[in-house]
Amino acid sequence: MLKELLEKQNAGTLKAKDRYEIPAQDMPAQDGTERRENMNEVALGYTETQARLEAMRCLQCRNAPCMEGCPVRIRIREFVTAIANGSFEEALAIIKENSLLPAVCGRVCPQEVQCQETCTVGKKFKDPEKSVSIGRLERYVADRFGKQGETPKVAPPTGKKVAIIGSGPGGIVVAADVRRAGHDVTVFEAFHKPGGVMIYGIPEFRLPKSIVQEEIDVLEKMGVKITCNFIVGRTRTIEQLMTEDGFDAVYVGVGAGLPKFMNIDGEQLVGVYSANEYLTRANLMKAYQFGKGSDTPIAVSKNVAVLGGGNVAMDAARMAVRLGAENVYLVYRRSEKEMPARIEEVHHAKEEGVQFRTLQNPQRILGDEKGNVVGAECLKYELGEPDDSGRRRPVPIKGSEFVIDVDTVIVAIGNGANPLIQQTTPGLEFNKWGNIVVDEKCKTSLQGVYAGGDIVLGAATVILAMGQGRIAAAAINQYLKD
Template sequence: MPNMQNEKTPMPFQDPTVRSKNFEEVALGYTKEMAIQEANRCLNCKHKPCMNGCPVHVHIPEFIQYLANDQIDEALHEIKLTNNFPSICGRVCPQESQCEKECVRGIKGEAVAIGRLERFVADHGEDKVTTVKTNGMKVGIIGSGPAGLSCAIDCAKAGFDVTIFEALHASGGVLTYGIPEFRLPKSIVKKEIDALRHYNVKIENNVIIGKIKTIEDLWDGGFKALFIGSGAGLPNFMNIPNENAVGVVSANEYLTRCNLMKAYDDRYDTPIAKPQHTIVVGGGNVAMDAARCARRLGDKVTLVYRRSLDEMPARKEEVEHAMEEGIDFKILTNPVAIEKDENGRVSGMTCVSMELGEPDEKGRRGVTVKENSEFNIACDYVIMAIGTSSNPLLKDSEKKLEVNKRGCIVVNEDQMTSIQSVYAGGDAVSGAATVILAMGAGKKAAESICKELL
C-alpha cells in the first residue's frame, strides 16, 4: 500500500545559526529509511504527468518504484537513461515549478519530493559504465557548463571523439563558479565531470574559443560538428548614479571569487570584501546565492527587490533559507542611486518604495514608484544581481554567427546556429535560465548532431 501522508518526508537541514557562518552543505539529504518512505508516496500514475514537467523527461515513476523496492542501483540506471547528472539536478533543479508542479499528490497536499529522491539515488546508487565503440568522428564542445557537459556525454555515448574547450582553469561553468558550496558541493561537480572520462571525453582548460582558437581552427583540426554552450556571463547593471563606486560589484564577480577562487576558505589568498552591511539587489536564485555568501563572509545583509515575495523568481526553499540565516528582505523597494564618500567608496543607497500594478499578459504584475517615497539605507558594499546577458566573445569574433537583439545566439528547432554543423544551447541561447533547461538543450543538440553525422 502506498504511503498516503499529505506532506513530504522532511529533509534534514543544518541549523541556521550554524550554517550562516560556514559553507558546508545546508540540505543534508535523506537517510535510506526516509527515501523509501517518501518513495512510497508515489502513486505511479498511468499518464505520468510529472515526466511532462521535466525538461529531460526523466522516467520519474519508474525510478521511484525501484527505490521503493530498495533497488537503488536500478533506480540510478533508470534516471541515467535520460539524465546524466542526477546528483547535480537533485540539488539545484527548481522541481517545485517543473516535475513536482505536475505531481498528482500536490492536488491534496504536497507533491512527492522527486528532487530529494533523485539526489538520494544519485548519492547512493552505483552506475554501470558501458564501453562505447568509437566512430572516429570528432565533435567539439565550447564551454563546460551544464549545456556543454550534457551534449558532450550524449555525443560520447554515441561513439564520437569529444573534446570540451573551457575558457577557465576549472571545468563546470556555472556549476563551479556560480552556485555556492553550501548548495552544490564542488566535490559533487568534480565527480560528475570525472565520470566523463569513462567515455573518453577530453577537456582542454584555459582555451578561449574566439581568442586563442577560432571556429575555423576547429574545422581545420578535423572536427565535424561543434556545440556552443558558452553561457550568459555578461552581468547587467542598473545604470544609476555612482554605480561605479568602489564597493559595487556584480554577482558574477562576487560568486566567482567565492566559489571558483574559494575566497571563503582561509587557505586561499583570494581577496574579497567582508563588509559591515551588504545590500544585494535582485530577487532570483543568483541574488539568494550572493546574499547567503555575503552573510557568511560579512555581518549584516539586506536584499532589495522591487516586487513582492509572491513575484520573487527565486526558489521558495532558497528564500526560506536566506530568511532563516538572518538576511533582511526589503521588498517593493528599488534603488535609484548609490551614495559614496569622499574616497569614492560606497556609503549608502537611495531607494524608492514601489506599488504593484495589474498583471501583464504573462501574469506578472507591473510596478510603479510611490510618490515622495525616497529613503536612504546606509551600507558599505553593494552586489548587483539583476540578470546576465549572453557571453559576447563568440558573436564578436564569428561574424557569421547570428544573434538576436539581446545578444543571444539564434538557433533553429534542431539547435543549429546560422553556421552549418555548429549547434548551441543553454544560457548562450535562452539568456540566464536553469541548469536543467541548459542540460535539456545540450541533450537535444546531441540528438541533432547524431542525426546529421551518423
C-alpha cells in the first residue's frame, strides 16, 4: 500500500480521497493479560511503514489547525510531511525547534485535547481518535533518531550563575537553554534522582525511565551540575542561594507535589495512600522489587479502590494491577465522558482489568479494630447542570449508600503546591492557591527570580511546563545579558 501511495505522491496524483482511505494505524502494544505481570512499556511504537502510512493520512492543510492546538506551536504539518517523505531526521529537527523532550511528549502529551483535537482528518471523521496520530509520529522519530544527536553547543562562559530548583520537565528545559547561553548552571533536586514527575510519578510502563535519564545525561554532558537530596527552603533558601552562594538568577520549577485528600472519615486508616506516595514508592523507590534489591515496601493488596479519574488515578490503578491486586476499582463521581485522563490510558486500564465504577464516590472509609481499611462506604451519583469547569456537576443520590470491600484506598483527586517555598521566601508573591504569580515572561515579584510549570499553573502537563521553561530561560538569558 505504501509503495502505491508513494508512486501517486511522486506523480502528483495523490488526492485527499486517497489519504482518507488510508486506515488509521494502530499502535502495537503488549498483550493486555501479559502486561499485568510486568512493568515494561505497554505501547511499543510504530514500524517505519506504519509511521509513513500514518503520516500520509495528513492532508497538509494550508492553515494547519493542528499547530494552533499545540501549546508550544510545533510545525506539525512540516514534520509530518517530512515523515511521509522518509526524511526522519529532518522531522526530528523540526520538532526540536520547539520541544526539547519529544520522546517524552510523544508518549505522555494529551494530544486528543490538543493538536489532534483540531486536526482536519479527525474533524472529517467526527472523531479525534481518527485524527492523524501526531504524538505517535513524534515518538517514532524521537525513538529512532533522538539518540544520535550531538550534545548541544555551549557558548563561552559568561561568569554568571543560575540555580534551577526542581528537575522536572520545566527545570530540564531551562537548564538546557540557559546553559547553552554559557551560564554556569546548577539544578537542585529534593529527591535522590532527577526527572521530577517523569521519574517519580509516571510509571515505567508508560514512560521508560531510561528515556528521561538520557535527557539528564545530555544536560550533564553540557556541563550542567545536578545536586540531588537538596531541598530549597530547608538545605538553603532562595535568599541564601542569591546573596551568599553567588547565584545571579533562579528558576523555581518545584511542581505541584502536595496531594489533596477527600477529608472524609477513615482517611487516616492503614491502607490509605495518596497516589503520589503509592507511585513514588513503586516508581522511584522500586517497591515492586522489595526484597530483591529494593528496601521500600508497599501494601500487598487484594482489593483496591482508586479514587479519581485523571492520569494520576489511571497510573495508580494500573500500578496496583501490576503489584498483584485481584480487583482494582476506579471510583469516579462523574461519568467516563468527563474523565480528564488521556483516552489511551483509559483504554489500557480497561484492557488490564481495572473495573470502572463511575458515578460513585466514597463518603467514608471503614476500618477494623486494628485500624486497617476493610471497605469504603460509597454513594451513587447522577449528573446535574455543568459547573465552572464546563463539565456536568455530580449530584449525590440520597439513600444510595453501599459498601465496597477493599483493603487499600488510593486517593488520586489532585495535587496542589507544596507551601515550603512560600514559607521561606519573603517577598515572593503567591496566589490564593499557593501558586507563584509570574508575568508573561515567567518573572516573579523578586528580582532575578523566575518560575514556571506546575508551581505556577497548578497541576498541569509536561508540555505546558516545558513551554513555560522555554519562556523563562529566554527571559533569564536576557536579564543576565542586560
